[in-house]
Amino acid sequence: MKRKFHINKGLKVLLIVLGALIILILGLGIYLNIHWNKTIRSELKSYVHDISDGLYIAEFKEVRLNVFTGSLTVEKASMRLDTVVYEKMLALHIAPAETYQFTVEELRLKYFRPLRYFRGKELRAGSLTVIAPDLIIEHNENIVDTSKPETAYQHISSKMKFILIKTLQLDSTNLKYTFIRKDSSRIIHQFRNLGIQVNDFLIDSLALEDPGRILYARNYVVKMKDYRFRSKDSLYWINIRNISYDAAAQVFNIGQFELSPTLNKEDFQQKLGFQQDYYNLSFEDISTEHLNIKKLLQEQQIWADKMVIHGDIDIYRDRRPPMPSGNKLGKFPNQQLAKVPIPLFIDTLEGRRVNIQYTETSPLTHQSGTLRFSNVNGNFRNITNIDSMVKSNDQLTADLDAIFMGSGKLKAHFDFTLGSKTGNFAVSGELSNMNGRDLNPVTKPLGKVEIRSCDLKELTFHLKGDEMKASGTLKLLYSNLRIAILEQDKDSKGYVRKGLISLVANILALHDSNPGQNGVVRTAKPVLQRDIHKSFFNLVWKTILEGVKETVGTGKI
Template structure:
């Protein structure tokens, strides 16, 4: 009997609960159905009025579930009204940035409706944006000079309606971003595809604005970009990136396998232009930025980074001397510290760490019809205090590079460069030392570019020290070496190949070239070196050319006058032109 009563009790209880749940479900469905048109109207009206009639939001369908506290909008578009924007510009009230947003789905999950109604606290688990397309256009717009700045905080703007807004997670998946800057003459644009952004723990209340552990009211904003690929505006390069990861919480950005790939081979690339043009082939295996000041970047447009690491990288630069330099070219503006000084964006990088960097510079000499190369393998080191920020420069106006490398993969070279970051003449100083190496290893450079072949020669030690600016460089060099012999070569403009100038080589080795330093029973010679920069010469060209002047003095050929490179370029160009005419005449005869 007692058992039967218990069964009836639980049966009645279950039935009552079932009926209550059913009533709630039915009521929720009815309320949801009735609230959909009201909510749709409220959303559209809120966006329209809240943006001062600038933006219009539309969507195909709205799903509302009061039981689970979820809301979904499908095929959403947020578009600006161009007529309204034009009128705002006339009134000098238009915002500089205008957005066009399209997304497949906007999902809000687990909204605490009762909490929002009774406590005025909006709390939801997640906001998800699926496949959004975001276009941002920056315009140059006039502003009223007497306009009153609204200094109220974001919380103060919502305080009359809500006490707080909390979102556990905001997920933006597979987004496409397009940015156009119409304030610039060429309307520059940037596009990013397939970007993921995850925002953790967004909280807007009376205290979160002062929480130093939050970035724009969030605990973390993480982003990633995978398999990025683009083509340069001149259609001469392809840019590729395997991945970019970043986090405001860790203050880090990591870029994996960045590549800038030329579209054409060396000479084919150079012959696309009527003047000299450097060709770059770049690979950076891993670029890591630590201690990134995201807040300064966002609010003040300043790039402040504690440390940048460059790992497993290759830099290959090629230039052909077939064509003349661009008219009016002066590569002084490309000196590293001068280029840094001219950047409009303030930059401060405490340390740049370099590891496993290979650098190769190659040049085509039309006189020899060969490509000469100099390479620096397995380079590593650091660059300190890279900045153009005026306040930072008042404390320290010098950037210092301390680099170690392997010249042509054989001899260890240590190079120190001190850049004066505030000097108007681009002042800098540098010094270096190098140990033993076989000078024949330089033939890949000296034959092609200097028409000189080193038959033998061993360097025991080199040390150099110099100061320079955009006009020139000078200093001293000490090189200890022995058993030096050279061959002088003819040019190869006629295409018959370079040939040894036997008699001149004999005279050079016996009358000019000093085969060793120090000579037997004598003190080691030290050379003074001085080199005036021509406008087409780069920063690194000035450095190595100055050292080359010192080497010439040490080995005894400083009395041979240096040919003016500008005049020499014209002579070679004229010879090439004559040879082409001969070749063409020969073909016509055949």
């Protein structure tokens, strides 16, 4: 009994001691919580004031520190410029060229170690979440700052040893970035609902020199879900979805880009009153590699190593309304590139599995024909309008392959001379293994000709030209060509064959094969003066067509 009594008594003493320790720890925690809350409230404002030499003023509604959970919450926080101090700094030429202002709904710091902060002056936290920040950044090239440049670490070193935040998350961010040039013109970028994640953010004496870091962090990832706006003429909606930029990889991605008309085809033509192409564009998974973000934001220049696109291009043209006034001189691809107001250099633009469709309505038949290029793959190289880059290499090249009208295998090579005032170009290509009847969706509604049979074995062409003309050579190898000349039924709008004319055409006018029975291959040398009211592709297409007509003999019909 005596032993049992001693055990119970010892247990009671232990429990009392533990209880006292718990009460002491809780009491100390509560005391520190109250004391450190007061300290942090005053330090936050003084830190911002002292570190910025009085340039910025910090304000907030509430600060809550919980030493037990290691969390810190700041509500309705802001940092604004003290304009009086700023004007004095400008007069003394010690004002910074770049200024920052922001407001946030809430700051949430988690896994914060208050003891290390208050005793060791080390700000270490697992995460910082910033809710609904509005950031305003302004960079002015006209400001002369004669003060000695200081790093972020030099700014904070008098107050703390380092700042380490493993994950910094900015949700629903609105950002306005203004760049003021030497001529006082302004470039303004505004973005809404950005999501920004910063990984392993560290400010200490060595972080800035760490090659594995970008502005003190291992990585910055910026995302924007949707961006929608109208074109300047209000004829199109432009929708951009799932935008992201990864700073470490220097990769800029767009999940989807759409250009869609605000009007249907009939209302579109009625509003304009003249012919104009009607576009529907949809691209997915657009990626840009090694995009120079500094040149983009500060110098308004686009520099990238590679851009990859996938998608669909649908173009419609109604030839019944009158042509627009003026002409299309100066609008070849290389001439248009030179006029782009933003300097750009893209080493390689790669198109993968792009589908292109061009539809035209004839003023004679009031019917539409469609040209289809499916599964287009291609590479455009040396896309630039920067004088120094053009001087180094003045050739923009494009290599394309596609399936034409569902059966023909098409390959083409384009050479555009950059800096050419007259739009000099060269194009060569090859079309093989095509059933000629696959062209009927175009030849019937637009030319009132039906191809009844034709085995197209090979079409090769080499053309050169400028904005006024094109010429070259063309070789078309084919067999079993038979056509029917059509006329349109006035009532049904359908087509009927002109039997006699078709017979005469097949017997007397057309060459049914190349080479012919004599085994000699006919080669055409088409020459075409450009219709200056029509496009570059119209000139290329019509020059090829001239060579085809010369080869098969349709010019005699």
